[in-house]
Amino acid sequence: VESLDQMDFENVRKQFEVNAIGPLAVTWKLRPFLADGSKVAIVSAAFGSIADNTGTPALYGYRMSKAAVNMAGVQLALDLKASNVAVGLYHPGLVEMDMTAGLGVKAGENGNVDARAAA
Numbered sequence: 001v002e003s004l005d006q007m008d009f010e011n012v013r014k015q016f017e018v019n020a021i022g023p024l025a026v027t028w029k030l031r032p033f034l035a036d037g038s039k040v041a042i043v044s045a046a047f048g049s050i051a052d053n054t055g056t057p058a059l060y061g062y063r064m065s066k067a068a069v070n071m072a073g074v075q076l077a078l079d080l081k082a083s084n085v086a087v088g089l090y091h092p093g094l095v096e097m098d099m100t101a102g103l104g105v106k107a108g109e110n111g112n113v114d115a116r117a118a119a
Contacts, residue, residue, distance in 0.1 A: 002060040012061035019065035024072045027087075036084045042073045044089040 002008060023042045034040070046052060047059060048066025070089055077087035 002062075003058040007060070012064070015061035015065040016068065019062070020068035020072060023069055024076070027076055034080070034083065034085045038085045040076065040080070040085060040087045042069060042076075042087065042089050044070055044073065044091055046091050 002012060027040055027042075045062070045066045047063045048068075048070050050067060053063065073087050073089040080087060
């Protein structure tokens with residue numbers, strides 16, 4: 001977990017690769033198969049919202065990577081509109097795991113998910 005007191009730039013980079021570059025790369029690779037009326041779903045998170053950032057917890061890498069995927073999703077929607085391909089950004093809820101341990105996230109409450117059960 002990144003904060004100003006504890007920053008791991010390698011972890012931040014990995015989060016960008018998975019959360020931001022990954023969905024863009026998959027969509028780009030699948031583009032030839034996206035027929036008229038297709039839909040692209042991208043998993044985002046409320047933590048990627050610039051307007052709704054409470055600042056706690058800092059989670060620099062996660063927040064930044066989800067904000068980046070939100071922008072990619074909006075741009076993909078604009079670029080694919082002429083092909084009649086819809087793009088949706090979805091926040092499935094918090095997942096009970098190490099990263100959310102200090103947030104009081106409990107699987108089964110308020111739509112929260114247990115990462116082990118979902119796998």
